[in-house]
Amino acid sequence: MSRLGVKVGSVSLKSPLILASGTCNFGHELSEYYDLSILGGLSSKGLTIRPRAGNEGVRVAETYAGMLNSVGLQNPGVDYFIEHDLDYMRSLNTGVIVNVAGHSYDDYMEMIRKLEPHKDKIDALEINLSCPNVKAGCMSIGSDPDQVFEVVSGMRSLTGLPLWIKLTPNVTDIKSVAYSAQKAGADAVVLINTMLGMVIDIRTKRPVLHNNTGGYSGPAIKPVAVRMVAECSKALSIPIIGCGGIMDYKDVIEFMIAGASAVEIGTASLIHPTCPVDITEDLEKYCEENNIDISSLTGTLQLW
Amino acid sequence: MSRLGVKVGSVSLKSPLILASGTCNFGHELSEYYDLSILGGLSSKGLTIRPRAGNEGVRVAETYAGMLNSVGLQNPGVDYFIEHDLDYMRSLNTGVIVNVAGHSYDDYMEMIRKLEPHKDKIDALEINLSCPNVKAGCMSIGSDPDQVFEVVSGMRSLTGLPLWIKLTPNVTDIKSVAYSAQKAGADAVVLINTMLGMVIDIRTKRPVLHNNTGGYSGPAIKPVAVRMVAECSKALSIPIIGCGGIMDYKDVIEFMIAGASAVEIGTASLIHPTCPVDITEDLEKYCEENNIDISSLTGTLQLW
Amino acid sequence: MNREYSCKILKRDMLTSDTAYLTIECADIANRAVPGQFVNVSCSRFLKRPFGIASVDTSAGTFNIGIKVVGAGSSELASIEEGSIVNVLGPLGNGFDLSASDSFILVSGGTGVFPINFAYETLRSKGKNVTMVQGFRDKSQVCLTSDEYIVTTDAGDYGIKGTCIAGLDTLKIEGNTTVCCVGPVPMMKAVGNWASGKGLKCYISMEQRMACGIGICLVCVCKKKAEEEGIPFEHVRCCKDGPVFEFGEVIL
Amino acid sequence: MNREYSCKILKRDMLTSDTAYLTIECADIANRAVPGQFVNVSCSRFLKRPFGIASVDTSAGTFNIGIKVVGAGSSELASIEEGSIVNVLGPLGNGFDLSASDSFILVSGGTGVFPINFAYETLRSKGKNVTMVQGFRDKSQVCLTSDEYIVTTDAGDYGIKGTCIAGLDTLKIEGNTTVCCVGPVPMMKAVGNWASGKGLKCYISMEQRMACGIGICLVCVCKKKAEEEGIPFEHVRCCKDGPVFEFGEVIL
Ligand SMILES: Cc1cc2nc3c(=O)[nH]c(=O)nc-3n(C[C@H](O)[C@H](O)[C@H](O)COP(=O)(O)OP(=O)(O)OC[C@H]3O[C@@H](n4cnc5c(N)ncnc54)[C@H](O)[C@@H]3O)c2cc1C
Numbered sequence A, B: 001m002s003r004l005g006v007k008v009g010s011v012s013l014k015s016p017l018i019l020a021s022g023t024c025n026f027g028h029e030l031s032e033y034y035d036l037s038i039l040g041g042l043s044s045k046g047l048t049i050r051p052r053a054g055n056e057g058v059r060v061a062e063t064y065a066g067m068l069n070s071v072g073l074q075n076p077g078v079d080y081f082i083e084h085d086l087d088y089m090r091s092l093n094t095g096v097i098v099n100v101a102g103h104s105y106d107d108y109m110e111m112i113r114k115l116e117p118h119k120d121k122i123d124a125l126e127i128n129l130s131c132p133n134v135k136a137g138c139m140s141i142g143s144d145p146d147q148v149f150e151v152v153s154g155m156r157s158l159t160g161l162p163l164w165i166k167l168t169p170n171v172t173d174i175k176s177v178a179y180s181a182q183k184a185g186a187d188a189v190v191l192i193n194t195m196l197g198m199v200i201d202i203r204t205k206r207p208v209l210h211n212n213t214g215g216y217s218g219p220a221i222k223p224v225a226v227r228m229v230a231e232c233s234k235a236l237s238i239p240i241i242g243c244g245g246i247m248d249y250k251d252v253i254e255f256m257i258a259g260a261s262a263v264e265i266g267t268a269s270l271i272h273p274t275c276p277v278d279i280t281e282d283l284e285k286y287c288e289e290n291n292i293d294i295s296s297l298t299g300t301l302q303l304w
Numbered sequence C, D: 001m002n003r004e005y006s007c008k009i010l011k012r013d014m015l016t017s018d019t020a021y022l023t024i025e026c027a028d029i030a031n032r033a034v035p036g037q038f039v040n041v042s043c044s045r046f047l048k049r050p051f052g053i054a055s056v057d058t059s060a061g062t063f064n065i066g067i068k069v070v071g072a073g074s075s076e077l078a079s080i081e082e083g084s085i086v087n088v089l090g091p092l093g094n095g096f097d098l099s100a101s102d103s104f105i106l107v108s109g110g111t112g113v114f115p116i117n118f119a120y121e122t123l124r125s126k127g128k129n130v131t132m133v134q135g136f137r138d139k140s141q142v143c144l145t146s147d148e149y150i151v152t153t154d155a156g157d158y159g160i161k162g163t164c165i166a167g168l169d170t171l172k173i174e175g176n177t178t179v180c181c182v183g184p185v186p187m188m189k190a191v192g193n194w195a196s197g198k199g200l201k202c203y204i205s206m207e208q209r210m211a212c213g214i215g216i217c218l219v220c221v222c223k224k225k226a227e228e229e230g231i232p233f234e235h236v237r238c239c240k241d242g243p244v245f246e247f248g249e250v251i252l
């Protein structure tokens, strides 16, 4: 294994770089740009039990150093995914992370039951308890430590697959939510999903997004994400996957120092689709120059 | 009164533009740059009962489209302020907002008792329940609706001065916190103070800020601030003062449409000290062109 | 493999007071582009900006885009200095099916003039029979035109007064003809209906706010009639499944 | 009234491989600046960057700053194109008290050479007696120097080998002399102590990370011995109360 290999609990990845859910679809499009096998993994677009058309109207708003989206979990449904996309993802020769969303406890259980028979093709399930763009479930579950505990415990009893719980930053105390996930048997937490925001078109006096609010991503949210990773790193014993605003290799290193075992690249792929190629090269160079394995950075933050 | 006049409850201001606490000190320095009487008001640096030296070491970290600060409420103490700065602020011929911070319920009560005798010189008290840079009180009080209710009720019983409660965005549900403030008798809420963030120096593997974390301000936080103003505007009957990332007149209009009766300009003054002059001119032009009084914009947001 | 290009702006002309025409160096894009495709171009804002490819010069290794100033990004790009470097993704999306017939009617409104210009040049070089109908708001907006084209203006201060339909109604349709129309939605609707009435196949091109431009983020969707029953509509990506659709394929 | 200026970069010279010297147009700043003051200069990053004023030409209406590349902002400014516009706040802060005596010893280390250069020029034009001592890391860093100066290098490949103190120790002190020293903290400590030992008044200049540069945000503080008892220290603003302090005034 090269200097970039990392482990997220029991899951070995050849690189700490994972493409974040919703910013790589199922890999087809980006594989026209580079060989995705250089990645540690790919997290599928968020899946639900039934196909979802997602939100109507304008779904993107630009901001300083970032963007809001309100896609609203458009996806073909988990059955279609299993039939049409899972094998393709597996064929990419990189970690296969299946991102799972739902409106209720039962939804999440049903999703696990549907995916469990395909466990040989899946490296980890990423449980989205944090999407701000759907009316029920998701973020509202992920904002409440008790509900997080309940949902994660339920899923834990149904599968032996690694459960990565993706959390929302829109909470007062991220540590207590993350700790609930850990107590319930999560294998890792993913920090962070998007922040809830709004942009108003002052000419029309209406929100730019037809869903009114949307999820804020990009470099603008990085300082919040890094802070949450550092906070949780002290409070948890399970690994953390860092996410939020990563644009270059220095951002990756920052997240790993803060406590991340691996990271996810989201919005950066939308701006520069091949940025993971550059980041991989730069990380390799960094490891060479410092004569380290990248995994040795995790949690090396020294507080004042 | 010109087209820019606004009312925040019982307080009349000649413009919606207020300089945010901690970004204008007590006005002395900025009055070397422009005539502060064009402003709606000036919010003093956050004051505490005793003088505070603030945090040691590096207190600022640059981010994409913003900055973190960890000043930690350095201030000369409220007694010194009353003796040396209050009359000066009053002489500026603009709204005098006194920003008040504390570590505990008792601190806040004591501050009110000290300021109440000078009520003739004060247009409003801005109660900082949201500073992320001090160990106890402040943000931890402001994250809990019950404590907010208690502190605001206590202050309400001690003063007839307008109480503007400045809240932290680092909460799961800003509406419930703001609603507590309203129920307890607040005259307005100020949304938002800084977001809690961290920047790590990857060379030293230490946070740039010697306080480890700091308050994130600037354009990067605007979408979150606007969303919170819009959310609270629907839930509250008291006025809202918008704050967070305002750089130009369009940002002011965006906040007012979202529901703000007035706004505060923070970090923008650090980057362009005379920006309020330009913003004032642009707002006047906007009002002329649209033949409106600026106050008519408040809460005109039409959701989808 | 596709990639992001760093491209030099070789030339910037102003076509009208608020519309620039950029000549951009990139042999790959010039060689691969087909009419109806677009490029996503960086500016100092966070997201790239999509523009239809207006022309290519494969021997010079350049392509052109036309930029009408509507906001911050377009105004920055419309006043960019020659010699500057921009990042470009492209060619993106699906173009018109120019093998659909031997006769074409090309209809453009507003900035639709740009992708339609590329279609015109390509069809002429293939020796096809092409009629060009251009609709503009008023004379000040007229650009990339020719005496051979039918031009309409809403204001009536240039060419035929009225919409494109007024122009189209002057035509005699012969044999197997395909219509390609790019412009504002109401116009594409009208032209599409006009074509349907005549039994002609019609392509249109959609504009949606985009982020990636390459199909991975799903922010740029158009509504499409669902194939399955019970589902009112599906969402297709303007950038990847379009921007060119057959009229009737997406709900306007 | 003070204000923010939009200034043209008239000239950019490289003094060493990683140090640029900019000539910036702004008559106001040139006229008002005194040695030891600084300017806060915009770049494409969010915050401005502070640089000591290295020289002024009041007749040309220009001033100079020297920029050593240490990170993103300084490297951008050190390679800025002539003719570019930057936003500048200044002159900021308090300078040296150049009326303190008739004889001065000026000591600089590293980029301290820039503000000290301005002090030198000003004192010479006032006809004062000035001795200049410059300390550099090695020969490659030497700039803004003269044969009349005492130069030391840590590496010993230019001038006297050693620190500024080695240079200072070669001096004979006469009459009422003031020392001004700008450089790394350890050096200012050493020079300050050297001066105290000789009973000389000594000014130093502090560097702190800044945001506003004008005294309103309190992020740039230095520790000062508190005047009141019971309080271990006070915080003073480097930008507004400094950057020049008397040695001993702030805790190094
Ligand atoms: C496939 C496609 C082809 C296009 N071809 C051309 C062309 O050839 N010539 C031309 O002048 N314009 C064209 N446009 C429109 C052009 O992309 C917008 O005018 C431009 O993005 C506006 O950017 P701005 O920063 O000036 O406007 P702002 O309003 O400041 O931009 C804010 C955001 O909205 C987006 N946006 C604004 N208007 C549009 C729009 N009409 N369509 C899509 N996104 C928009 C911007 O990209 C940006 O993300 C095309 C759009 C699409 C989708």
Ligand SMILES: Cc1cc2nc3c(=O)[nH]c(=O)nc-3n(C[C@H](O)[C@H](O)[C@H](O)COP(=O)(O)OP(=O)(O)OC[C@H]3O[C@@H](n4cnc5c(N)ncnc54)[C@H](O)[C@@H]3O)c2cc1C
Residues within 6 Å of the ligand: B062, D038, D047, D048, D049, D050, D051, D052, D053, D065, D066, D067, D068, D069, D070, D071, D072, D073, D074, D075, D111, D114, D115, D206, D207, D208, D209, D210, D243
């Ligand atoms: C009063 C004063 C006068 C100065 N005079 C000069 C001069 O004449 N010539 C010169 O080359 N340099 C001078 N400096 C240092 C100069 O400001 C920094 O080298 C520069 O800000 C670095 O910016 P960067 O983006 O390259 O570095 P980065 O490390 O990328 O900057 C990150 C942040 O840290 C700040 N920062 C980094 N290093 C310093 C530093 N040493 N002092 C203060 N802030 C820093 C930056 O301003 C920025 O906000 C002076 C600093 C001060 C405070």
Ligand SMILES: Cc1cc2nc3c(=O)[nH]c(=O)nc-3n(C[C@H](O)[C@H](O)[C@H](O)COP(=O)(O)O)c2cc1C
Residues within 6 Å of the ligand: A020, A021, A022, A023, A045, A046, A047, A069, A071, A073, A099, A128, A131, A166, A192, A193, A194, A215, A216, A217, A218, A219, A221, A243, A244, A245, A246, A264, A265, A266, A267, A268, C217, C218, C219
């Ligand atoms: C367009 C878009 C769609 C997204 N869809 C999903 C999703 O379906 N499921 C999910 O868990 N996160 C989704 N996210 C969140 C990202 O995976 C990521 O957590 C977030 O964008 C922060 O990272 P970034 O700043 O690097 O983009 C989406 C983000 C964007 C920008």
Ligand SMILES: Cc1cc2nc3c(=O)[nH]c(=O)nc-3n(C[C@H](O)[C@H](O)[C@H](O)COP(=O)(O)O)c2cc1C
Residues within 6 Å of the ligand: B020, B021, B022, B023, B045, B046, B047, B069, B071, B073, B099, B128, B131, B166, B192, B193, B194, B215, B216, B217, B218, B219, B221, B243, B244, B245, B246, B264, B265, B266, B267, B268, D217, D218, D219
């Ligand atoms: C350097 C600095 C110091 C601040 N000090 C205070 C303070 O003492 N009291 C307070 O209520 N808010 C303080 N704030 C928060 C601002 O008043 C404002 O709420 C915040 O910066 C968001 O607005 P902005 O993005 O326009 O800066 C401070 C902000 C900054 C940047």
Ligand code: FES
Residues within 6 Å of the ligand: C209, C210, C211, C212, C213, C214, C215, C216, C217, C218, C219, C220, C221, C237, C238, C239, C240
């Ligand atoms: S813009 Fe991303 S899918 Fe179309």
Ligand code: FES
Residues within 6 Å of the ligand: D209, D210, D211, D212, D213, D214, D215, D216, D217, D218, D219, D220, D221, D237, D238, D239, D240
């Ligand atoms: S930098 Fe703002 S007070 Fe010094």
